[in-house]
Amino acid sequence: MTEFWRASLAETVRTSQRLARRRVALTDVCNWLECYAEAAPTSSNQGAAKIPFQRWFHFKEAFSPKFVADTLGSLPYKVDRCLDPFGGSGTTAVTCRMLGISSEIIEVNPFLADLIEAKLTPVPAARFCESYDRLLSELEIELGDSRAIDGMPPTMVEPGVKGRYVFAAEVYATIRAIVRASAALPPDEARLLRVLLGSVLVSNSNVTINGKGRRYRRGWETRPRSAADLIASLDDAVDLAAADLTSYSGPRRARHVVHRGDARTALTRVEQADVVVFSPPYPNSFDYTDVYNLELWMLGYLKSSPDNRTLRHQTLRSHVQMKWRATQPVAASKSLQETLDALRRARSDLWNPHIPEMIGFYFDDLALIFAQFRRILPSGRHAVVAIGDSQYGGVHVDVASILVECVQPLGFRLTERGAIRSMRNSSQHGGGFELSEHCLVFERS
Secondary structure: OOOHOOOOOOHHHHHHHHOOOOHHHHHHHHHHHOOOOOOOOOOOOOHHHHOOOHHHOOOOOOOOOHHHHHHHHHHHOOOOOEOOOOOOOOHHHHHHHHHHEEEEEEOHHHHHHHHHHHEEEEHHHHHHHHHHHHHHHEEEEOOOOOOOOOOOOOOHHOOOOOOOOEOOHHHHHHHHHHHHHHHHOOOHHHHHHHHHHHHOOOOOOOEEEOOOOOEEEOOOHHOOHHHHHHHHHHHHHHHHHHHHHHHHHHOOOEEEEEEEEOHHHHHHHHHOEEEEEEOOEEEEEEEEHOOOOHHHHHHOOOOOOHHHHHHHOOOOOOOOOOOOOOOOOOOOOOOHHHHHHHHOOHHHOOOOOOHHHHHHHHHHHHHHHHHHHHHHOOOOEEEEEEOOOEEOOOOOOOOOHHHHHHHHHHHOOOOOOOEEEEEEEEEOOOOEEEEEEEEEEEOOO
Protein backbone atom coordinates (compact mmCIF):
# COMPACT_ATOMS: atom_id res chain seq x y z
CA MET A 1 0.00 0.00 0.00
CA THR A 2 2.34 2.76 -1.22
CA GLU A 3 0.62 5.98 -2.38
CA PHE A 4 -2.09 3.94 -4.08
CA TRP A 5 -4.03 7.15 -4.79
CA ARG A 6 -1.42 8.05 -7.43
CA ALA A 7 -2.34 5.08 -9.66
CA SER A 8 -3.13 5.92 -13.27
CA LEU A 9 -6.72 5.63 -14.44
CA ALA A 10 -5.76 2.59 -16.52
CA GLU A 11 -4.37 0.93 -13.38
CA THR A 12 -7.55 1.81 -11.47
CA VAL A 13 -9.69 0.24 -14.17
CA ARG A 14 -7.61 -2.96 -14.09
CA THR A 15 -7.83 -3.06 -10.31
CA SER A 16 -11.60 -2.59 -10.47
CA GLN A 17 -11.94 -5.44 -12.94
CA ARG A 18 -10.20 -7.64 -10.39
CA LEU A 19 -12.44 -6.40 -7.56
CA ALA A 20 -15.76 -6.69 -9.41
CA ARG A 21 -17.83 -9.50 -7.90
CA ARG A 22 -19.67 -10.52 -11.07
CA ARG A 23 -18.13 -10.88 -14.50
CA VAL A 24 -21.25 -9.38 -16.10
CA ALA A 25 -20.42 -6.13 -14.25
CA LEU A 26 -16.90 -5.78 -15.65
CA THR A 27 -17.92 -3.77 -18.70
CA ASP A 28 -20.11 -1.50 -16.57
CA VAL A 29 -17.25 -0.82 -14.14
CA CYS A 30 -14.79 -0.03 -16.93
CA ASN A 31 -17.18 2.24 -18.81
CA TRP A 32 -18.20 4.00 -15.61
CA LEU A 33 -14.67 4.73 -14.36
CA GLU A 34 -13.41 5.77 -17.77
CA CYS A 35 -15.71 8.81 -17.55
CA TYR A 36 -13.42 10.15 -14.80
CA ALA A 37 -11.20 13.15 -15.64
CA GLU A 38 -7.77 11.82 -14.71
CA ALA A 39 -6.08 15.23 -14.37
CA ALA A 40 -8.26 16.16 -11.37
CA PRO A 41 -7.11 15.59 -7.75
CA THR A 42 -8.23 12.12 -6.69
CA SER A 43 -9.27 13.47 -3.27
CA SER A 44 -11.81 15.87 -4.77
CA ASN A 45 -14.94 15.36 -6.82
CA GLN A 46 -13.71 17.63 -9.61
CA GLY A 47 -12.97 14.73 -11.95
CA ALA A 48 -16.38 13.11 -11.46
CA ALA A 49 -18.44 15.75 -13.27
CA LYS A 50 -19.22 13.34 -16.14
CA ILE A 51 -19.43 10.08 -14.17
CA PRO A 52 -22.95 8.57 -14.19
CA PHE A 53 -24.79 9.03 -10.88
CA GLN A 54 -22.07 11.35 -9.55
CA ARG A 55 -23.07 13.95 -12.14
CA TRP A 56 -26.57 14.19 -10.70
CA PHE A 57 -25.51 16.77 -8.12
CA HIS A 58 -22.49 19.07 -7.97
CA PHE A 59 -20.68 18.14 -4.77
CA LYS A 60 -17.10 19.40 -4.68
CA GLU A 61 -16.33 18.31 -1.10
CA ALA A 62 -16.28 14.59 -1.95
CA PHE A 63 -13.32 12.41 -2.80
CA SER A 64 -13.53 10.66 -6.16
CA PRO A 65 -14.78 7.18 -7.14
CA LYS A 66 -11.23 6.57 -8.32
CA PHE A 67 -9.93 7.15 -4.78
CA VAL A 68 -12.39 4.59 -3.40
CA ALA A 69 -11.53 2.00 -6.06
CA ASP A 70 -7.79 2.54 -5.55
CA THR A 71 -8.22 2.22 -1.78
CA LEU A 72 -10.17 -1.03 -1.97
CA GLY A 73 -7.73 -2.47 -4.51
CA SER A 74 -4.72 -1.67 -2.34
CA LEU A 75 -5.86 -3.67 0.69
CA PRO A 76 -4.11 -7.00 1.38
CA TYR A 77 -7.42 -8.85 1.84
CA LYS A 78 -10.79 -9.26 0.18
CA VAL A 79 -13.34 -6.62 1.15
CA ASP A 80 -16.93 -7.78 1.61
CA ARG A 81 -18.22 -4.87 3.70
CA CYS A 82 -17.16 -1.24 3.45
CA LEU A 83 -18.16 1.53 5.87
CA ASP A 84 -18.26 5.30 5.27
CA PRO A 85 -19.49 7.30 8.31
CA PHE A 86 -19.62 10.59 6.36
CA GLY A 87 -21.52 9.55 3.24
CA GLY A 88 -21.77 12.97 1.56
CA SER A 89 -22.67 12.52 -2.10
CA GLY A 90 -22.46 8.72 -1.83
CA THR A 91 -19.14 8.22 -3.61
CA THR A 92 -18.15 5.25 -1.46
CA ALA A 93 -21.60 3.67 -1.70
CA VAL A 94 -21.91 4.05 -5.47
CA THR A 95 -18.39 2.77 -6.13
CA CYS A 96 -19.04 -0.25 -3.91
CA ARG A 97 -22.33 -0.85 -5.69
CA MET A 98 -20.63 -0.82 -9.08
CA LEU A 99 -18.07 -3.33 -7.77
CA GLY A 100 -20.65 -5.56 -6.10
CA ILE A 101 -19.26 -4.88 -2.60
CA SER A 102 -21.66 -4.32 0.31
CA SER A 103 -21.58 -0.96 2.05
CA GLU A 104 -22.92 0.81 5.10
CA ILE A 105 -23.15 4.58 4.94
CA ILE A 106 -23.95 7.20 7.56
CA GLU A 107 -25.11 10.69 6.59
CA VAL A 108 -26.55 13.36 8.88
CA ASN A 109 -27.85 15.68 6.14
CA PRO A 110 -31.29 14.32 5.10
CA PHE A 111 -31.05 15.72 1.57
CA LEU A 112 -27.66 14.07 1.01
CA ALA A 113 -28.97 10.82 2.54
CA ASP A 114 -31.76 10.89 -0.05
CA LEU A 115 -29.18 11.61 -2.77
CA ILE A 116 -27.22 8.52 -1.74
CA GLU A 117 -30.29 6.28 -1.61
CA ALA A 118 -31.49 7.58 -4.98
CA LYS A 119 -28.17 6.59 -6.54
CA LEU A 120 -28.37 3.13 -5.00
CA THR A 121 -32.00 2.38 -5.91
CA PRO A 122 -32.67 0.97 -9.42
CA VAL A 123 -35.80 2.90 -10.41
CA PRO A 124 -37.14 1.88 -13.88
CA ALA A 125 -36.25 4.87 -16.05
CA ALA A 126 -39.24 4.68 -18.42
CA ARG A 127 -41.73 4.50 -15.56
CA PHE A 128 -40.07 7.42 -13.77
CA CYS A 129 -40.15 9.58 -16.90
CA GLU A 130 -43.85 8.79 -17.39
CA SER A 131 -44.57 9.78 -13.79
CA TYR A 132 -42.58 12.99 -14.19
CA ASP A 133 -44.37 13.98 -17.41
CA ARG A 134 -47.75 13.30 -15.81
CA LEU A 135 -46.81 15.31 -12.72
CA LEU A 136 -45.87 18.34 -14.83
CA SER A 137 -49.03 18.11 -16.93
CA GLU A 138 -51.17 18.14 -13.78
CA LEU A 139 -49.04 20.58 -11.79
CA GLU A 140 -51.01 23.21 -9.90
CA ILE A 141 -48.87 26.27 -9.24
CA GLU A 142 -50.24 28.72 -6.74
CA LEU A 143 -48.61 32.02 -7.64
CA GLY A 144 -49.72 33.37 -4.29
CA ASP A 145 -47.64 30.68 -2.62
CA SER A 146 -44.67 32.94 -2.06
CA ARG A 147 -44.61 33.17 1.71
CA ALA A 148 -41.45 31.90 3.38
CA ILE A 149 -41.84 28.90 5.71
CA ASP A 150 -41.61 29.73 9.41
CA GLY A 151 -37.92 29.76 10.30
CA MET A 152 -36.76 29.93 6.68
CA PRO A 153 -34.36 32.82 5.88
CA PRO A 154 -36.59 35.74 4.86
CA THR A 155 -34.38 36.39 1.82
CA MET A 156 -35.34 33.02 0.32
CA VAL A 157 -38.24 34.40 -1.73
CA GLU A 158 -39.12 37.64 -3.49
CA PRO A 159 -39.43 40.44 -2.28
CA GLY A 160 -36.87 39.28 0.29
CA VAL A 161 -35.09 41.86 2.44
CA LYS A 162 -34.11 45.28 1.10
CA GLY A 163 -34.71 44.10 -2.45
CA ARG A 164 -32.48 41.00 -2.19
CA TYR A 165 -33.92 37.54 -2.57
CA VAL A 166 -32.77 34.05 -3.59
CA PHE A 167 -35.75 32.94 -5.69
CA ALA A 168 -38.15 34.92 -7.84
CA ALA A 169 -41.75 34.44 -6.66
CA GLU A 170 -42.77 32.31 -9.67
CA VAL A 171 -39.70 30.07 -9.33
CA TYR A 172 -40.32 29.63 -5.61
CA ALA A 173 -44.00 28.78 -6.18
CA THR A 174 -43.11 26.25 -8.89
CA ILE A 175 -40.56 24.51 -6.65
CA ARG A 176 -43.12 24.30 -3.84
CA ALA A 177 -45.73 22.89 -6.24
CA ILE A 178 -43.38 20.16 -7.52
CA VAL A 179 -42.45 19.16 -3.97
CA ARG A 180 -46.13 18.91 -3.01
CA ALA A 181 -47.01 16.89 -6.11
CA SER A 182 -44.07 14.53 -5.66
CA ALA A 183 -45.63 13.22 -2.44
CA ALA A 184 -48.18 11.32 -4.54
CA LEU A 185 -45.49 9.36 -6.42
CA PRO A 186 -44.16 5.96 -5.31
CA PRO A 187 -41.52 6.58 -2.60
CA ASP A 188 -38.48 5.72 -4.75
CA GLU A 189 -39.66 7.98 -7.57
CA ALA A 190 -40.56 10.80 -5.17
CA ARG A 191 -37.10 10.67 -3.61
CA LEU A 192 -35.39 10.68 -7.00
CA LEU A 193 -37.45 13.66 -8.19
CA ARG A 194 -36.66 15.65 -5.02
CA VAL A 195 -32.95 14.95 -5.51
CA LEU A 196 -33.03 16.06 -9.15
CA LEU A 197 -35.03 19.15 -8.24
CA GLY A 198 -32.41 19.88 -5.60
CA SER A 199 -29.70 19.64 -8.23
CA VAL A 200 -31.13 22.61 -10.18
CA LEU A 201 -32.06 24.93 -7.31
CA VAL A 202 -28.82 26.93 -7.22
CA SER A 203 -28.67 27.40 -11.00
CA ASN A 204 -32.22 28.81 -10.94
CA SER A 205 -31.58 31.16 -8.04
CA ASN A 206 -29.91 34.54 -7.70
CA VAL A 207 -27.00 33.19 -5.66
CA THR A 208 -23.92 31.01 -5.83
CA ILE A 209 -22.83 28.70 -3.03
CA ASN A 210 -19.42 27.99 -1.56
CA GLY A 211 -18.08 26.77 1.77
CA LYS A 212 -18.69 30.14 3.39
CA GLY A 213 -22.35 30.30 2.34
CA ARG A 214 -24.33 32.24 -0.27
CA ARG A 215 -23.28 35.13 -2.48
CA TYR A 216 -25.45 36.98 -4.95
CA ARG A 217 -24.51 36.57 -8.57
CA ARG A 218 -23.03 39.59 -10.24
CA GLY A 219 -25.78 41.37 -12.13
CA TRP A 220 -28.51 39.01 -10.92
CA GLU A 221 -31.06 41.83 -10.98
CA THR A 222 -30.77 42.08 -14.77
CA ARG A 223 -30.79 38.32 -15.45
CA PRO A 224 -33.91 37.00 -13.75
CA ARG A 225 -34.69 33.27 -13.69
CA SER A 226 -38.19 32.13 -14.56
CA ALA A 227 -40.39 29.12 -13.85
CA ALA A 228 -39.81 28.03 -17.46
CA ASP A 229 -36.04 28.10 -16.83
CA LEU A 230 -36.51 25.88 -13.77
CA ILE A 231 -38.60 23.33 -15.66
CA ALA A 232 -36.17 23.26 -18.60
CA SER A 233 -33.21 22.56 -16.33
CA LEU A 234 -35.19 19.93 -14.40
CA ASP A 235 -36.09 18.27 -17.72
CA ASP A 236 -32.37 18.01 -18.50
CA ALA A 237 -31.64 16.56 -15.04
CA VAL A 238 -34.38 13.94 -15.44
CA ASP A 239 -33.08 12.95 -18.89
CA LEU A 240 -29.54 12.58 -17.49
CA ALA A 241 -30.70 10.45 -14.58
CA ALA A 242 -32.85 8.29 -16.86
CA ALA A 243 -29.85 7.60 -19.09
CA ASP A 244 -27.74 6.56 -16.08
CA LEU A 245 -30.49 4.38 -14.65
CA THR A 246 -30.97 2.67 -17.98
CA SER A 247 -27.26 1.97 -18.50
CA TYR A 248 -26.09 1.10 -14.99
CA SER A 249 -28.99 -0.12 -12.86
CA GLY A 250 -28.56 -3.82 -13.46
CA PRO A 251 -28.66 -6.18 -10.48
CA ARG A 252 -25.75 -6.11 -8.02
CA ARG A 253 -25.25 -8.89 -5.48
CA ALA A 254 -24.48 -6.65 -2.54
CA ARG A 255 -26.30 -5.08 0.40
CA HIS A 256 -26.30 -1.32 0.90
CA VAL A 257 -27.58 0.36 4.06
CA VAL A 258 -27.86 4.11 4.61
CA HIS A 259 -28.09 5.17 8.25
CA ARG A 260 -29.43 8.68 8.79
CA GLY A 261 -28.12 10.75 11.67
CA ASP A 262 -25.13 11.85 13.71
CA ALA A 263 -22.11 9.64 12.94
CA ARG A 264 -21.01 9.79 16.58
CA THR A 265 -24.14 7.89 17.63
CA ALA A 266 -25.24 6.16 14.41
CA LEU A 267 -22.05 4.08 14.41
CA THR A 268 -23.53 2.08 17.28
CA ARG A 269 -25.90 0.55 14.69
CA VAL A 270 -23.01 -0.80 12.60
CA GLU A 271 -21.87 -4.28 13.61
CA GLN A 272 -18.79 -5.03 11.52
CA ALA A 273 -16.86 -3.90 8.44
CA ASP A 274 -13.69 -4.94 6.62
CA VAL A 275 -12.58 -1.39 5.92
CA VAL A 276 -13.60 2.17 6.70
CA VAL A 277 -13.11 4.70 3.89
CA PHE A 278 -14.09 8.26 4.71
CA SER A 279 -13.36 11.95 4.62
CA PRO A 280 -14.83 13.87 7.56
CA PRO A 281 -15.53 17.60 7.50
CA TYR A 282 -12.23 19.43 7.94
CA PRO A 283 -11.84 21.88 10.86
CA ASN A 284 -12.11 24.79 8.43
CA SER A 285 -15.23 26.34 9.97
CA PHE A 286 -17.51 25.49 7.05
CA ASP A 287 -21.05 24.89 8.33
CA TYR A 288 -22.36 22.35 5.82
CA THR A 289 -25.94 22.69 7.00
CA ASP A 290 -25.65 26.29 5.79
CA VAL A 291 -23.99 25.23 2.53
CA TYR A 292 -27.07 23.05 1.78
CA ASN A 293 -29.52 25.57 3.17
CA LEU A 294 -31.45 25.94 -0.11
CA GLU A 295 -32.02 22.22 -0.60
CA LEU A 296 -32.94 21.59 3.04
CA TRP A 297 -35.58 24.32 3.21
CA MET A 298 -36.98 24.29 -0.32
CA LEU A 299 -37.39 20.50 -0.54
CA GLY A 300 -39.13 20.26 2.82
CA TYR A 301 -36.44 18.62 4.93
CA LEU A 302 -36.57 21.56 7.34
CA LYS A 303 -39.98 22.78 8.39
CA SER A 304 -39.16 25.04 11.34
CA SER A 305 -36.37 26.76 13.23
CA PRO A 306 -36.21 23.89 15.77
CA ASP A 307 -35.65 21.45 12.88
CA ASN A 308 -32.72 23.56 11.75
CA ARG A 309 -31.20 23.77 15.23
CA THR A 310 -31.56 20.03 15.78
CA LEU A 311 -29.80 19.19 12.52
CA ARG A 312 -26.96 21.64 13.17
CA HIS A 313 -26.33 20.15 16.63
CA GLN A 314 -25.97 16.68 15.05
CA THR A 315 -23.01 17.70 12.89
CA LEU A 316 -19.33 17.26 13.68
CA ARG A 317 -17.96 20.15 15.73
CA SER A 318 -15.82 21.47 12.90
CA HIS A 319 -17.00 25.09 12.83
CA VAL A 320 -17.86 28.00 15.12
CA GLN A 321 -21.24 28.96 13.68
CA MET A 322 -22.84 27.00 16.52
CA LYS A 323 -22.41 27.52 20.23
CA TRP A 324 -21.21 24.04 21.15
CA ARG A 325 -21.81 22.54 24.54
CA ALA A 326 -18.53 21.89 26.33
CA THR A 327 -17.74 18.21 26.89
CA GLN A 328 -15.11 16.25 28.75
CA PRO A 329 -11.91 16.15 26.61
CA VAL A 330 -11.17 12.69 25.24
CA ALA A 331 -8.48 13.29 22.59
CA ALA A 332 -4.97 12.77 23.96
CA SER A 333 -2.17 14.31 21.89
CA LYS A 334 0.92 16.35 22.68
CA SER A 335 0.67 18.08 19.29
CA LEU A 336 -2.98 18.92 19.93
CA GLN A 337 -2.17 20.47 23.29
CA GLU A 338 0.64 22.56 21.80
CA THR A 339 -1.68 23.71 19.01
CA LEU A 340 -4.46 24.64 21.42
CA ASP A 341 -2.00 26.57 23.58
CA ALA A 342 -0.77 28.50 20.53
CA LEU A 343 -4.34 29.27 19.44
CA ARG A 344 -5.25 30.52 22.91
CA ARG A 345 -2.24 32.84 22.90
CA ALA A 346 -3.37 34.14 19.50
CA ARG A 347 -7.03 34.43 20.52
CA SER A 348 -7.14 38.21 20.14
CA ASP A 349 -5.98 37.85 16.51
CA LEU A 350 -8.49 35.14 15.57
CA TRP A 351 -11.57 36.06 13.54
CA ASN A 352 -13.62 34.17 16.13
CA PRO A 353 -12.54 33.81 19.78
CA HIS A 354 -14.05 30.31 20.08
CA ILE A 355 -11.75 28.72 17.50
CA PRO A 356 -9.40 27.08 20.11
CA GLU A 357 -12.34 25.31 21.74
CA MET A 358 -13.75 24.24 18.36
CA ILE A 359 -10.43 22.62 17.41
CA GLY A 360 -10.40 20.69 20.67
CA PHE A 361 -14.01 19.55 20.21
CA TYR A 362 -13.23 18.46 16.64
CA PHE A 363 -10.55 16.01 17.69
CA ASP A 364 -12.67 14.80 20.60
CA ASP A 365 -15.37 13.91 18.06
CA LEU A 366 -12.90 12.07 15.82
CA ALA A 367 -11.55 10.16 18.81
CA LEU A 368 -15.09 9.05 19.70
CA ILE A 369 -15.59 7.89 16.12
CA PHE A 370 -12.34 5.91 16.06
CA ALA A 371 -13.33 4.32 19.38
CA GLN A 372 -16.36 2.91 17.53
CA PHE A 373 -14.10 1.77 14.67
CA ARG A 374 -12.17 -0.33 17.18
CA ARG A 375 -15.36 -2.31 17.86
CA ILE A 376 -16.41 -2.48 14.20
CA LEU A 377 -13.11 -3.43 12.56
CA PRO A 378 -11.50 -6.82 13.23
CA SER A 379 -7.79 -6.91 14.00
CA GLY A 380 -5.69 -6.38 10.89
CA ARG A 381 -8.37 -4.40 9.06
CA HIS A 382 -7.96 -0.77 8.02
CA ALA A 383 -9.42 2.72 8.34
CA VAL A 384 -8.49 5.02 5.45
CA VAL A 385 -9.14 8.73 5.82
CA ALA A 386 -8.64 11.76 3.59
CA ILE A 387 -8.28 14.83 5.78
CA GLY A 388 -7.00 18.40 5.48
CA ASP A 389 -5.08 20.89 7.60
CA SER A 390 -6.25 24.31 8.77
CA GLN A 391 -4.69 27.58 9.84
CA TYR A 392 -5.98 30.28 12.18
CA GLY A 393 -4.19 33.45 13.28
CA GLY A 394 -0.92 32.19 11.82
CA VAL A 395 -1.18 28.94 13.79
CA HIS A 396 -0.94 25.84 11.61
CA VAL A 397 -3.28 23.03 12.68
CA ASP A 398 -1.50 19.88 11.50
CA VAL A 399 -4.65 17.79 11.47
CA ALA A 400 -3.00 14.62 10.14
CA SER A 401 -0.24 14.52 12.77
CA ILE A 402 -2.66 15.29 15.59
CA LEU A 403 -5.08 12.59 14.46
CA VAL A 404 -2.28 10.01 14.31
CA GLU A 405 -1.41 10.75 17.95
CA CYS A 406 -5.06 10.77 19.06
CA VAL A 407 -5.97 7.35 17.65
CA GLN A 408 -2.81 5.44 18.57
CA PRO A 409 -4.02 4.82 22.16
CA LEU A 410 -7.27 3.50 20.66
CA GLY A 411 -5.44 0.68 18.91
CA PHE A 412 -4.79 2.16 15.46
CA ARG A 413 -1.30 2.04 13.97
CA LEU A 414 -0.41 4.34 11.08
CA THR A 415 0.82 2.27 8.13
CA GLU A 416 0.87 4.90 5.40
CA ARG A 417 0.69 8.66 5.15
CA GLY A 418 1.02 10.91 2.14
CA ALA A 419 0.03 14.36 0.90
CA ILE A 420 -2.63 14.09 -1.78
CA ARG A 421 -2.76 17.75 -2.75
CA SER A 422 -2.14 21.31 -1.57
CA MET A 423 -5.06 23.49 -0.55
CA ARG A 424 -5.45 27.24 -0.39
CA ASN A 425 -5.46 29.20 2.83
CA SER A 426 -8.41 31.45 3.42
CA SER A 427 -8.16 34.96 2.00
CA GLN A 428 -7.42 36.13 5.56
CA HIS A 429 -4.11 34.26 5.29
CA GLY A 430 -3.20 35.29 1.77
CA GLY A 431 -5.05 32.55 -0.13
CA GLY A 432 -1.81 30.71 -0.98
CA PHE A 433 -1.32 26.95 -1.28
CA GLU A 434 0.14 26.36 2.19
CA LEU A 435 -2.21 23.70 3.56
CA SER A 436 -2.07 20.00 2.81
CA GLU A 437 -4.66 17.30 2.33
CA HIS A 438 -3.44 13.91 3.49
CA CYS A 439 -4.39 10.28 3.09
CA LEU A 440 -3.86 8.33 6.31
CA VAL A 441 -4.05 4.55 6.47
CA PHE A 442 -4.51 3.01 9.93
CA GLU A 443 -4.41 -0.67 10.81
CA ARG A 444 -6.50 -1.94 13.68
CA SER A 445 -4.24 -3.78 16.13
